[in-house]
Amino acid sequence: MPKLGMEPVRRKALVDAALRTIGSQGSLDVTMSEIAREAGVSAALAHHYFGSKQQLLLATIRALLAQLRADAVAALTAAETPRARISAVIRVSFQADQFAPDVVAAWLAFYSEAQRSEEVRRLLVLYARRLHSNLLSGLRPLCPAPLAKQIADGAAALIDGLYIRQSLKAAPLSIDASVTLVEDYVAGQLNRQHGRTPSR
Amino acid sequence: MPKLGMEPVRRKALVDAALRTIGSQGSLDVTMSEIAREAGVSAALAHHYFGSKQQLLLATIRALLAQLRADAVAALTAAETPRARISAVIRVSFQADQFAPDVVAAWLAFYSEAQRSEEVRRLLVLYARRLHSNLLSGLRPLCPAPLAKQIADGAAALIDGLYIRQSLKAAPLSIDASVTLVEDYVAGQLNRQHGRTPSR
Amino acid sequence: MPKLGMEPVRRKALVDAALRTIGSQGSLDVTMSEIAREAGVSAALAHHYFGSKQQLLLATIRALLAQLRADAVAALTAAETPRARISAVIRVSFQADQFAPDVVAAWLAFYSEAQRSEEVRRLLVLYARRLHSNLLSGLRPLCPAPLAKQIADGAAALIDGLYIRQSLKAAPLSIDASVTLVEDYVAGQLNRQHGRTPSR
Amino acid sequence: MPKLGMEPVRRKALVDAALRTIGSQGSLDVTMSEIAREAGVSAALAHHYFGSKQQLLLATIRALLAQLRADAVAALTAAETPRARISAVIRVSFQADQFAPDVVAAWLAFYSEAQRSEEVRRLLVLYARRLHSNLLSGLRPLCPAPLAKQIADGAAALIDGLYIRQSLKAAPLSIDASVTLVEDYVAGQLNRQHGRTPSR
DNA sequence: CATGAATGAGTTTTCATTCAT
DNA sequence: TATGAATGAAAACTCATTCAT
Numbered sequence: 071m072p073k074l075g076m077e078p079v080r081r082k083a084l085v086d087a088a089l090r091t092i093g094s095q096g097s098l099d100v101t102m103s104e105i106a107r108e109a110g111v112s113a114a115l116a117h118h119y120f121g122s123k124q125q126l127l128l129a130t131i132r133a134l135l136a137q138l139r140a141d142a143v144a145a146l147t148a149a150e151t152p153r154a155r156i157s158a159v160i161r162v163s164f165q166a167d168q169f170a171p172d173v174v175a176a177w178l179a180f181y182s183e184a185q186r187s188e189e190v191r192r193l194l195v196l197y198a199r200r201l202h203s204n205l206l207s208g209l210r211p212l213c214p215a216p217l218a219k220q221i222a223d224g225a226a227a228l229i230d231g232l233y234i235r236q237s238l239k240a241a242p243l244s245i246d247a248s249v250t251l252v253e254d255y256v257a258g259q260l261n262r263q264h265g266r267t268p269s270r
Numbered sequence: 271m272p273k274l275g276m277e278p279v280r281r282k283a284l285v286d287a288a289l290r291t292i293g294s295q296g297s298l299d300v301t302m303s304e305i306a307r308e309a310g311v312s313a314a315l316a317h318h319y320f321g322s323k324q325q326l327l328l329a330t331i332r333a334l335l336a337q338l339r340a341d342a343v344a345a346l347t348a349a350e351t352p353r354a355r356i357s358a359v360i361r362v363s364f365q366a367d368q369f370a371p372d373v374v375a376a377w378l379a380f381y382s383e384a385q386r387s388e389e390v391r392r393l394l395v396l397y398a399r400r401l402h403s404n405l406l407s408g409l410r411p412l413c414p415a416p417l418a419k420q421i422a423d424g425a426a427a428l429i430d431g432l433y434i435r436q437s438l439k440a441a442p443l444s445i446d447a448s449v450t451l452v453e454d455y456v457a458g459q460l461n462r463q464h465g466r467t468p469s470r
Numbered sequence: 471m472p473k474l475g476m477e478p479v480r481r482k483a484l485v486d487a488a489l490r491t492i493g494s495q496g497s498l499d500v501t502m503s504e505i506a507r508e509a510g511v512s513a514a515l516a517h518h519y520f521g522s523k524q525q526l527l528l529a530t531i532r533a534l535l536a537q538l539r540a541d542a543v544a545a546l547t548a549a550e551t552p553r554a555r556i557s558a559v560i561r562v563s564f565q566a567d568q569f570a571p572d573v574v575a576a577w578l579a580f581y582s583e584a585q586r587s588e589e590v591r592r593l594l595v596l597y598a599r600r601l602h603s604n605l606l607s608g609l610r611p612l613c614p615a616p617l618a619k620q621i622a623d624g625a626a627a628l629i630d631g632l633y634i635r636q637s638l639k640a641a642p643l644s645i646d647a648s649v650t651l652v653e654d655y656v657a658g659q660l661n662r663q664h665g666r667t668p669s670r
Numbered sequence: 671m672p673k674l675g676m677e678p679v680r681r682k683a684l685v686d687a688a689l690r691t692i693g694s695q696g697s698l699d700v701t702m703s704e705i706a707r708e709a710g711v712s713a714a715l716a717h718h719y720f721g722s723k724q725q726l727l728l729a730t731i732r733a734l735l736a737q738l739r740a741d742a743v744a745a746l747t748a749a750e751t752p753r754a755r756i757s758a759v760i761r762v763s764f765q766a767d768q769f770a771p772d773v774v775a776a777w778l779a780f781y782s783e784a785q786r787s788e789e790v791r792r793l794l795v796l797y798a799r800r801l802h803s804n805l806l807s808g809l810r811p812l813c814p815a816p817l818a819k820q821i822a823d824g825a826a827a828l829i830d831g832l833y834i835r836q837s838l839k840a841a842p843l844s845i846d847a848s849v850t851l852v853e854d855y856v857a858g859q860l861n862r863q864h865g866r867t868p869s870r
Numbered sequence: 871c872a873t874g875a876a877t878g879a880g881t882t883t884t885c886a887t888t889c890a891t
Numbered sequence: 892t893a894t895g896a897a898t899g900a901a902a903a904c905t906c907a908t909t910c911a912t
């Protein structure tokens with residue numbers, strides 16, 4: 071008995087299933103059948119709704135980024151000072167569900183895919199820019215523009231690097247330690263503006 | 271025109287071809303045929319010498335890491351002060367050939383593969399440990415152990431993060447800028463030891 | 471034009487095709503493509519339904535044995551005296567469709583495969599046991615247990631030996647001659663119980 | 671330092687290696703490389719001497735049959751009465767080295783191959799005829815021609831059947847029991863000539 | 871005499887995708 | 892809306908065979 075209005079339900083189920091499957095296998099090399107089975111539908115249905123595996127993958131990445139953006143927006147809205155905005159951005163990046171091994175593995179797979187798919191690349195660049203600009207919005211009031219930009223670059227890289235290292239599951243830093251590391255970086259760099267110029 | 275003693279020649283040619291192919295496609299999803307063609311031999315020969323695709327891939331990663339290690343050893347040997355050791359490690363990580371888009375793409379692919387292959391994971395963990403300990407060897411004389419460890423963690427993550435961002439090819443930091451970023455991080459953190467304890 | 475409920479139809483078609491192909495080639499070294507072509511479907515479909523070549527092969531042997539068993543059961547049920555049971559078992563073993571060159575060739579191939587596949591071996595041992603016990607059920611009322619067992623061993627071996635010789639297609643014994651040979655063996659051995667002990 | 675007169679040495683080594691390899695794997699699906707390795711030479715050399723895998727296989731069967739024939743000739747020569755000739759033939763068929771699992775497995779593989787190779791078939795037919803005629807030479811003096819032929823057929827089939835059952839390695843009859851079984855068959859049939867006609 | 875080097879042809883297997891129902 | 896049926900295309904891997912040395 072086909073129900074009406076199933077489309078959004080199925081789409082979401084499939085996107086969720088895709089994320090779970092990719093996360094648990096740590097690779098985009100999952101089959102449509104696996105994803106569909108995980109979602110409890112046939113592979114043909116996944117095709118019906120998304121047209122192709124690539125499209126389902128893109129939808130999945132978009133969903134992940136949308137979630138992250140929503141969390142970031144919420145956190146930024148709640149922050150009352152520039153410094154608090156910075157901390158909010160950092161915290162969101164390491165919040166439990168984003169930093170879970172599955173999700174980290176999925177992120178990695180997406181980065182890898184970005185080498186081949188211009189569209190995936192575009193999405194990740196978007197995320198990178200957003201992270202950068204979110205950090206910047208907190209840093210700009212606190213230091214000169216060039217330094218703010220540099221700190222934002224560094225903090226963003228640090229966050230991504232902690233993700234990648236997390237994916238190795240060896241000597242993994244805890245969420246707290248990760249947050250501390252980035253906070254310290256920002257603090258250290260903000261401090262420097264009053265001291266000597268950068269080394270090297 | 272078969273010549274004798276071709277085995278090492280072919281092995282190297284295949285490993286090099288694999289790295290090039292993986293780098294240019296940004297994925298381990300390259301076929302043995304592609305790699306073999308790139309190396310100018312038949313796919314059967316690649317199997318003959320490496321037994322399986324997986325083994326050729328492992329040999330490729332090992333070669334990449336071996337090169338990196340050799341460079342690091344050379345750089346560390348030449349360094350005369352602890353501070354110089356740190357800079358040497360940083361510089362090696364961003365030296366032109368390692369930071370080339372192809373190589374960065376290959377790295378990313380390897381990280382992704384580590385999710386599925388215990389052996390690949392082991393190799394990357396090894397690299398991570400080595401980077402960490404190389405940094406530590408320069409940091410230990412300069413600050414208390416806990417701080418040294420933390421800075422090493424941060425610098426390593428920063429390096430990896432700059433790699434990952436490089437792979438997106440958007441707003442890419444130059445080699446120099448990348449080196450500066452890490453140097454500044456280390457400098458900033460070493461500075462902090464005289465101030466208050468890390469935030470949080 | 472996909473129809474529903476094709477699975478059992480295809481499975482049977484593939485098993486039949488496998489038996490025909492193996493029989494006509496006299497070897498398990500047939501390709502999935504050949505079998506699939508014979509069944510009028512794609513090789514991919516054969517994999518879809520059986521998972522692997524080995525599984526299709528096993529299903530084929532099982533089908534052959536199941537047929538044989540069904541025939542034996544029917545024949546045994548119809549037999550009214552112990553002696554008739556023995557004759558029934560013998561007759562079934564040489565019934566036209568089992569003794570056809572194709573089927574004999576397939577049997578041979580299966581025996582050969584049993585050397586490598588524990589599962590195939592198990593199936594053939596099962597068949598051997600059944601043949602033995604079917605013979606025994608007729609023999610037991612007619613002579614002491616040890617002799618019954620010996621006659622069953624001999625008759626079973628004789629049957630198998632006639633099969634193997636049949637496969638050479640040289641100086642082939644007819645079905646009737648084969649049946650007579652085994653019947654005579656049984657008769658001769660049953661006779662002996664009243665005479666001297668076995669020679670040697 | 672190539673030695674002269676190596677040809678017969680290598681040929682024998684390869685044929686022996688082939689028999690061992692086929693026996694241990696229970697199949698003709700052994701590779702030239704395996705055989706060559708077992709013989710301690712390169713696969714190329716095997717080709718050099720035999721031209722093709724098929725030729726090496728044929729040489730191997732011929733060697734096996736030649737050995738069997740030599741044993742039979744020796745045993746027949748030693749036998750002084752017709753009855754003793756029969757027993758000699760039986761004994762040779764079950765002598766330890768022929769009845770070893772490896773050799774039995776090889777035999778089976780050859781029978782299977784006979785379905786595809788006319789040449790292999792010819793060789794096995796030859797063996798079958800020889801066995802038949804060897805038995806006949808002992809039987810002819812003891813009973814009328816038609817019965818002699820029938821007993822020879824039966825004994826030969828019994829021998830082959832015991833081989834095939836041996837290959838299953840389940841409830842295997844010992845060499846002695848196998849010999850007894852055939853002897854009893856012959857004795858029983860020779861006896862019958864004085865009694866009633868065959869049943870059925 | 872002997873072999874390492876090399877490959878073409880072939881086989882199993884996987885999978886995204888299509889289609890009729 | 893949903894799916895079972897079906898396949899073409901591609902990929903890893905194997906192996907007998909050839910050839911130059």
